[in-house]
Amino acid sequence: MKMIIGYVRHESFEPIRTELLALGFPSLTISEVKGSGRQKGITERYRGAEVTNYLRPKVKIECVVASEDVQTIVDTILKHGRTGAVGDGKVFVLPVEEAYRVRTGESGEEVLQAHTDAAAAAS
Amino acid sequence: MRRSRLTAAALLTLLAALLVPSAALAQDADPNVVASDLNTTWVIVAGVLVMFMQAGFAFLEIGFSRGKNVGAVVAKILTNFSIASIVWWAFGFALAFGGGGWLFGDSGFFFQYGSTISDGALPAIAGKVSGGGAAFFFFQFVFCAVSLAIVWGTTLERIKFIAYPIYAVVFAGIIYPLISHWAWSSGLMANIGGGVQDFAGSTVVHLTGATGAFAALLLLGARKGKYGPDGRPRAIPGHSMPIFGLGVLILWLGWFGFNPGSTLGVADGRFAEIVVVTNIAAAAGVLGALATSHVVQKTLDVGMIGNGAIAALVAITAPSGYVEFWAAPIIGAIAGVLVVLCVIAIDKLVDDPVGALSAHGAAGIWGTLSCGLFTSPRLADYNGVGQAGLFYNGDFKQLGVQIAGVAIAFTTVFLISYITFASIKAVFGLRVSEEDEEAGLDITEHGMYGYPEQFIPPAELAGYGARPIAAAAPPSAPSIPTSQEAAAT
Numbered sequence: 040m041k042m043i044i045g046y047v048r049h050e051s052f053e054p055i056r057t058e059l060l061a062l063g064f065p066s067l068t069i070s071e072v073k074g075s076g077r078q079k080g081i082t083e084r085y086r087g088a089e090v091t092n093y094l095r096p097k098v099k100i101e102c103v104v105a106s107e108d109v110q111t112i113v114d115t116i117l118k119h120g121r122t123g124a125v126g127d128g129k130v131f132v133l134p135v136e137e138a139y140r141v142r143t144g145e146s147g148e149e150v151l152q153a154h155t156d157a158a159a160a161a162s
Numbered sequence: 163m164r165r166s167r168l169t170a171a172a173l174l175t176l177l178a179a180l181l182v183p184s185a186a187l188a189q190d191a192d193p194n195v196v197a198s199d200l201n202t203t204w205v206i207v208a209g210v211l212v213m214f215m216q217a218g219f220a221f222l223e224i225g226f227s228r229g230k231n232v233g234a235v236v237a238k239i240l241t242n243f244s245i246a247s248i249v250w251w252a253f254g255f256a257l258a259f260g261g262g263g264w265l266f267g268d269s270g271f272f273f274q275y276g277s278t279i280s281d282g283a284l285p286a287i288a289g290k291v292s293g294g295g296a297a298f299f300f301f302q303f304v305f306c307a308v309s310l311a312i313v314w315g316t317t318l319e320r321i322k323f324i325a326y327p328i329y330a331v332v333f334a335g336i337i338y339p340l341i342s343h344w345a346w347s348s349g350l351m352a353n354i355g356g357g358v359q360d361f362a363g364s365t366v367v368h369l370t371g372a373t374g375a376f377a378a379l380l381l382l383g384a385r386k387g388k389y390g391p392d393g394r395p396r397a398i399p400g401h402s403m404p405i406f407g408l409g410v411l412i413l414w415l416g417w418f419g420f421n422p423g424s425t426l427g428v429a430d431g432r433f434a435e436i437v438v439v440t441n442i443a444a445a446a447g448v449l450g451a452l453a454t455s456h457v458v459q460k461t462l463d464v465g466m467i468g469n470g471a472i473a474a475l476v477a478i479t480a481p482s483g484y485v486e487f488w489a490a491p492i493i494g495a496i497a498g499v500l501v502v503l504c505v506i507a508i509d510k511l512v513d514d515p516v517g518a519l520s521a522h523g524a525a526g527i528w529g530t531l532s533c534g535l536f537t538s539p540r541l542a543d544y545n546g547v548g549q550a551g552l553f554y555n556g557d558f559k560q561l562g563v564q565i566a567g568v569a570i571a572f573t574t575v576f577l578i579s580y581i582t583f584a585s586i587k588a589v590f591g592l593r594v595s596e597e598d599e600e601a602g603l604d605i606t607e608h609g610m611y612g613y614p615e616q617f618i619p620p621a622e623l624a625g626y627g628a629r630p631i632a633a634a635a636p637p638s639a640p641s642i643p644t645s646q647e648a649a650a651t
Contacts, residue, residue, distance in 0.1 A: 085397035086465045086517070087506035 040135040040148060041109045045100040046074060046128040047120040052098045054119040059102075062111060066151065067102040078126035097128055103135050105148050198294055201427035205297040208423020208433075212304040215416030216243055218409045219311040222472075223318055225406025226465070226516045228398065230602025231319045233612035238314060242326055243307050246334035250303045257339035259287065259302060259347050266343050273299055284347060301423060305367050306338045308420070312371025313579075315518030316379040320386075320599050323607050324590045325378075325583070332582045333374065341370050341571050351567045355559060357547040358567030359537055361436075361483030362424035364529035365571045368476045372523030373572050375514075377579035381587050384513030386599055395509045403464045410468040414444055417475045421482040432544075436482045440475065443482075443494030447474020450498025458502060465517075466502050472521040473501035477529030481536055483545060489536035496532075497525045530568050534561025 047055065052069065059067065073094040080093035104112055109132055116130050140150040220239045224232045246254075253271050260267030261280030269280040270291070277291050287295045310333050314321070344350040345366045351358040360366050390396050400406060421440045422433035451470020455463045474494035481493060504520035514520070532551075537560060539550040548560050586592055593599075598606035611617045 083397060083399060084459060084461050084463065085399045086463060087459060087502075087509050088395040088397040090397040090399065 040103055040138060040151065041106055042101060042103045042133045042135050043109060043112050043116070043130065044133065045116045045120065045130045046072065046097045047100065047116065048122070048126070048128060049096070049098050051120040051122075051127075052100070055100065055116055058115050058119065059112065062115070064102065064104060064108070064112060067100055069101070070099045072097055072099045076126070076129075095126065103138060103151060105151055197427075197429075201429075202294045202297045204428050204433065205294075205301050205423060205426055208419035209297065209301040209304050211416050211419025212301070212308060212423065215304075215308055215413055215420070216311060218411075218413035218416055219308075219315075221405050221409030221412060222468075223315060223409070223516055225402045225404070225409055226400035227318050228602070229401040229613050229616055230604055230611070232401070232604065233608055233610060234323075234603035235318070236612075237323070237608055238326055239311065241323075242310055242314070242330045245327055245330040246307050246310050247303065249331050249334040250306055251299075252335075254306060254334045254339045255299055255302065257336070258306075258342045259284065259298070261288065261347075262343070264344075264348075264350050264353060266340060266349070267347060298426065301426070302342065305342070305363060305420075306334050309338050309363075309367040309371040310334060312368060312518055312522050313374035313378065315516040315522070316375040316512075316514045317382055318385075318515045319603065320593055321378070321382060322590060322592060322594055323603075325586050325592055328586055329374070329378075329579075329582055332578065337374065337575055337578050338370060340574060342366050344570070345567070351570060352547070354566050355563040356542075356549055358530075358563055359484050359533040359542070359545075359548045359560065360480045360530055360567065361545070362421045362479045364476060364480030364526045365568055368479060368522040369526035369530065369568065369571055370575050372518055372526060373575040374579040375518045376523065377576055378583050378592075379512055379514060379519075380580070381583045382592055385515070386596065388513045395513075398515070400465070400515070406465065406468060410471050414471055414475065417444070417479075420475075421479055424483060432483070435487075438487060439482050439485065439490040440478055442487065442490040443478035443497075444471050444474045446491035446494030447471050447477070447498035447501075450474070450495035451502050452498075454499045454502040458506065463502075466505065469501045469505060469517045469521050470498035473497040473525035476522055476525040477532065479526075480529045481533045484533050484537040484541045486536075486538050486541075489532075489538075493529065493532045493536065497528055500524055500528055527568050531561065531564050534558075534564040 045055075056067070059065070073096050075093045075095065078095055080091045080095070082089055082091045100116070102112060113130055113132065120130075121127055137146060138148070138150050139146045216239055220235055223235045227235060251273050255273050256268070256270040257266040259279070260270035262268040267280075269278065273291070275291055275296065279287050279289060279291060279295070281288050284298075287298050291299075310330060313329070313333065314326070317325075342363075345352060345358055345360050345363075351360075358365070385398060388396060388398060417440055418437055422436040425433045425436065427433075447470045448467055449470075451466050451473070452462060454470075455461065455466040459466070474497040477493050477497035478490060481489065485493070501517065501520045501524065504524045505514075505517045508514055508517075508519055512519075533548070535551045535553050537548065537551040537554070539554055542548055542550050542560075548563060549555070549557070551560055552558060583592060594603065594606060602611075604610060604612045605617070615623070
């Protein structure tokens with residue numbers, strides 16, 4: 040099992056999610072985050088004084104999948120996240136030790152499986 | 163249907179019953195009584211508009227504060243207005259308008275209907291207090307409250323609450339009564355030359371407030387993080403430009419009570435002229451600030467445009483009853499340019515979050531001095547104060563009188579305010595701790611957030627609404643919602 044963490048532009052999230060749903064991976068978590076990298080900051084001018092904002096907003100996508108599915112997810116994020124300009128973001132892959140489903144208490148790769156009708160629901 | 167027709171008939175009868183006697187009375191009404199009642203009505207309407215300016219100050223300061231300090235502004239405005247109400251009634255009004263000599267008034271303490279205001283007060287209120295006197299009392303009070311509200315503009319986001327009630331008592335009980343007595347009740351300033359011209363209070367109300375603000379700021383210091391390691395000012399952006407803008411527009415509206423109401427009556431329709439003068443000046447102030455912001459800052463700064471309106475309204479306050487229409491846009495536009503340059507210059511030295519020193523102080527001085535330039539002979543005679551300005555008669559005399567008025571007001575207010583704030587600082591401390599400033603005044607001084615959803619994560623606000631696993635009950639038992647669940651749904 041692996042966790043994939045992607046930091047992407049807001050406008051790339053919707054295409055990524057749509058394709059992941061179609062591929063049968065509906066389980067993911069997103070959060071609004073701010074970070075800095077090579078992308079430049081924005082300078083706010085306010086009543087004659089300035090403040091420069093280097094931390095830019097991004098969407099963080101987290102999902103845990105079976106190890107053999109990792110490349111599919113990463114490829115999807117790279118495909119839709121790339122504009123070619125500085126500030127497209129990063130993707131990280133981390134090992135995951137165990138997974139539990141809260142509702143039933145079952146564990147293992149089993150809990151990562153989508154419901155059988157998930158793909159149908161997405162289309 | 164039937165019922166509504168009956169109601170209409172009943173209402174018509176009632177209306178007729180009310181109208182017939184009053185129509186009969188109107189024929190015999192004493193014109194002096196009618197005029198007096200009209201004057202009282204206008205003064206109360208204007209006073210209510212000026213009271214609404216408290217909402218303008220609240221929104222302006224809330225908009226320019228960060229989200230962690232917004233509830234504190236509401237508590238401050240309500241507390242200060244209320245303390246000033248009581249203090250003004252008990253002795254502020256008496257010292258200001260209760261007759262007396264050049265220094266202060268001596269009658270009208272604990273203002274009562276039927277009590278006697280001594281000679282030497284304004285002719286309008288000398289003698290037994292009646293409805294008209296009560297209107298005058300209220301109108302002068304809301305001016306005092308505006309002046310007090312201005313003081314706190316420089317102190318946002320870091321001052322201790324204890325400073326408000328103490329300074330409010332001194333301000334509404336001593337500082338403002340002295341200045342308004344001197345200018346408007348035959349006191350010190352009314353006796354310099356032919357009298358200092360300050361129709362509605364560029365100096366008496368606005369410079370007085372801004373001078374108190376200046377004294378407080380010198381003892382308080384800048385907000386944390388206002389100046390970088392190199393000493394250069396950094397922006398601490400306020401949390402809401404829309405709320406700030408609403409504040410500006412409410413103040414603009416309130417000013418139609420502030421200046422035109424200072425006629426204290428409807429005689430000769432003067433109040434309508436002053437409405438026009440006030441509005442043209444404010445408009446010119448917005449445009450002056452807009453142009454200056456574009457040239458100096460290379461941007462169209464929302465806060466500066468709003469400050470332009472306020473500065474022009476402050477500037478036109480003193481000359482509003484003394485100048486012809488043509489002078490209003492000139493006075494307003496200069497104030498609009500002045501406020502932008504002042505905000506930028508002052509920001510390099512001291513931390514004035516809303517620009518009170520510029521919009522009320524610098525513009526208040528400019529407005530007072532502008533009487534010495536633009537006052538028309540017609541209106542100097544009409545008001546019976548001072549003489550025409552430099553541009554009419556080439557005489558610097560009135561300008562000199564205006565400068566003296568500004569100097570007297572500034573010195574007096576600064577001294578008393580500085581001593582008061584220094585005493586508060588020595589006894590209680592003037593400023594909250596660094597940790598409290600970091601956390602915000604809402605939670606540290608008032609125990610609650612102005613915008614709780616922004617500071618308390620939703621997961622903590624949700625509480626215990628989630629359905630617990632029913633370990634005790636057998637799975638087959640019919641589920642009966644507990645009171646907790648029922649409350650959650």
